Amino acid sequence: MHDESARTAAMTKHAVVIAGGGPTGLMLAGELALARVDVAIVERRASQDLAGSRAGGLHSRTIEVLDQRGIAERFLSQGRVMQVGGFAMIPLDISDFPTRHNYGLALWQEGIERTLATWVDELAVPIYREHEVTGFAQDDTGVDVELSDGRSLRAKYLVGCDGGRSLIRKKAGIDFPGWDPSISYLIAEVAMTEEPAWGIRRDERGINALGKLEDGKRVRVVLNEPHVRQGDEPTLDDLRAALIAVYGTDFGVHNVAYLSRFTDAARQAASYRERRVLLAGDSAHAHSPAGGQGLNIGVQDAVNLGWKLAQVVNGTSPESLLDTYQAERHPIGARVLKSTMAQTALNRGDERMKALWETMSELLKMDEPRKRYAAMMSGLDIRYDLGTGHPLLGRRMPDLDLVTANGPRRVFTLLHDARPVLLNLGEPGALDIAPWAGRVQRIDARYAGVWELPVLGAVAAPTAVLIRPDGHVAWVGDGTDHGLRDALIIWFGPPNHG
Numbered sequence: 255m256h257d258e259s260a261r262t263a264a265m266t267k268h269a270v271v272i273a274g275g276g277p278t279g280l281m282l283a284g285e286l287a288l289a290r291v292d293v294a295i296v297e298r299r300a301s302q303d304l305a306g307s308r309a310g311g312l313h314s315r316t317i318e319v320l321d322q323r324g325i326a327e328r329f330l331s332q333g334r335v336m337q338v339g340g341f342a343m344i345p346l347d348i349s350d351f352p353t354r355h356n357y358g359l360a361l362w363q364e365g366i367e368r369t370l371a372t373w374v375d376e377l378a379v380p381i382y383r384e385h386e387v388t389g390f391a392q393d394d395t396g397v398d399v400e401l402s403d404g405r406s407l408r409a410k411y412l413v414g415c416d417g418g419r420s421l422i423r424k425k426a427g428i429d430f431p432g433w434d435p436s437i438s439y440l441i442a443e444v445a446m447t448e449e450p451a452w453g454i455r456r457d458e459r460g461i462n463a464l465g466k467l468e469d470g471k472r473v474r475v476v477l478n479e480p481h482v483r484q485g486d487e488p489t490l491d492d493l494r495a496a497l498i499a500v501y502g503t504d505f506g507v508h509n510v511a512y513l514s515r516f517t518d519a520a521r522q523a524a525s526y527r528e529r530r531v532l533l534a535g536d537s538a539h540a541h542s543p544a545g546g547q548g549l550n551i552g553v554q555d556a557v558n559l560g561w562k563l564a565q566v567v568n569g570t571s572p573e574s575l576l577d578t579y580q581a582e583r584h585p586i587g588a589r590v591l592k593s594t595m596a597q598t599a600l601n602r603g604d605e606r607m608k609a610l611w612e613t614m615s616e617l618l619k620m621d622e623p624r625k626r627y628a629a630m631m632s633g634l635d636i637r638y639d640l641g642t643g644h645p646l647l648g649r650r651m652p653d654l655d656l657v658t659a660n661g662p663r664r665v666f667t668l669l670h671d672a673r674p675v676l677l678n679l680g681e682p683g684a685l686d687i688a689p690w691a692g693r694v695q696r697i698d699a700r701y702a703g704v705w706e707l708p709v710l711g712a713v714a715a716p717t718a719v720l721i722r723p724d725g726h727v728a729w730v731g732d733g734t735d736h737g738l739r740d741a742l743i744i745w746f747g748p749p750n751h752g
């Protein structure tokens with residue numbers, strides 16, 4: 255016992271250690287740092303440099319989530335605002351949606367990661383770069399996290415944001431059930447001596463695309479392979495063979511700056527938590543990139559988990575609050591897996607699938623289906639099951655223009671510190687939350703406009719709303735405080751006495 259405490263005392267301690275500083279790990283670190291949790295990231299890479307392009311941008315809800323922290327502009331100023339949504343390449347326009355960000359953002363993953371890393375750096379989160387987590391052991395009070403240089407870190411919680419091949423998931427013994435690949439793709443950045451067949455070509459297996467890289471000369475290749483292959487290290491010969499199989503020529507491909515492979519394998523962690531070890535992002539769900547969802551839902555996992563983990567670490571909420579992370583985010587991951595599988599099937603270009611794709615295109619031109627699918631792909635329709643009641647309950651709080659005693663305020667600016675807000679739109683001074691003072695901000699405000707939600711349209715104006723740090727509505731007032739105390743206890747811990 256004595257030896258044990260001497261050993262842990264010698265270790266570097268953090269309240270939370272995050273394995274992996276990709277988009278999910280960085281976002282989670284920012285959320286925890288805002289809640290004043292001592293958090294550190296362990297990241298294998300030396301910097302945010304990424305080989306290849308990976309994710310191509312952000313959907314509306316992710317931009318909203320960043321706006322809730324006051325950092326959306328940093329991303330918007332670097333990328334191209336456009337309608338990015340689609341289902342199996344059938345475009346889905348959201349320009350008529352009731353959100354300030356009724357669009358997506360085209361911005362490569364490296365730019366997204368760099369911008370998140372700058373934010374995390376401003377929040378003074380230490381990153382152990384060029385270090386790998388090689389293992390861990392958890393006990394009743396914490397986790398010993400082993401690093402590749404032989405050192406250990408001691409943490410209360412370890413979060414695996416270490417991608418699809420997650421070591422944390424494997425070592426925690428968490429199953430990763432799902433579906434083996436039905437197709438594999440090569441993705442590459444190359445030079446070609448001949449003019450390639452630019453654009454998208456659909457064949458019996460799926461999509462192929464040849465596009466100009468930013469320098470206007472080199473080529474970004476996405477190409478399905480004649481046979482399903484797995485493994486990370488395809489060769490130039492594999493690329494040539496796949497080009498010839500699709501185009502009848504390899505266009506004189508040479509000078510390969512980047513070559514990788516991805517598949518449509520779809521798997522999801524059976525559990526997002528094993529006692530003091532949690533999973534978020536690709537470590538919890540891996541699937542085809544169709545529809546551009548992975549990075550987006552990883553960032554949103556982080557925003558769901560961050561404040562909950564902070565409250566548990568800070569002792570304001572019981573550990574059971576963490577169960578709501580799995581309850582809320584697992585169904586979202588499952589839905590994404592299903593939609594990528596449907597899109598992969600629709601992307602197959604044989605005559606029957608083409609007929610189905612055309613049928614689906616016709617359907618998605620109709621207003622109601624278009625709105626429903628667009629809201630799903632943009633993440634704007636997410637509703638956590640917080641019981642029945644007002645349509646706002648469990649949904650994202652809209653970014654209303656409020657009038658407060660301190661002048662005009664947007665709802666999202668009230669969430670910049672990642673602290674919960676009780677927005678009182680009724681009699682100023684109503685709704686006493688003194689026992690939660692210091693934890694929940696009470697803002698008296700007026701709002702005269704319509705309350706409109708994506709897909710649902712106008713909803714009845716509430717007299718108050720309790721907004722969680724992730725922007726989801728935890729309680730809706732109807733002129734009384736009925737249910738408010740229970741909601742405060744469930745989400746923000748028992749009341750302070752004295």
Ligand SMILES: Cc1cc2nc3c(=O)[nH]c(=O)nc-3n(C[C@H](O)[C@H](O)[C@H](O)COP(=O)(O)OP(=O)(O)OC[C@H]3O[C@@H](n4cnc5c(N)ncnc54)[C@H](O)[C@@H]3O)c2cc1C
Nearest residue numbers: 274276277278298309310387417535536546547548549550
């Ligand atoms: C071709 C392609 C196109 C895509 N397009 C899109 C798109 O348009 N939109 C979209 O939303 N998503 C897209 N994705 C998916 C997106 O890239 C991922 O979902 C996203 O990167 C997941 O982020 P993450 O932080 O969870 O995991 P990762 O990005 O995989 O980050 C994991 C991090 O952990 C580090 N790491 C791993 N193991 C360890 C360890 N043991 N110790 C320390 N560090 C470790 C890694 O170095 C890495 O930095 C695409 C993916 C591919 C392959």
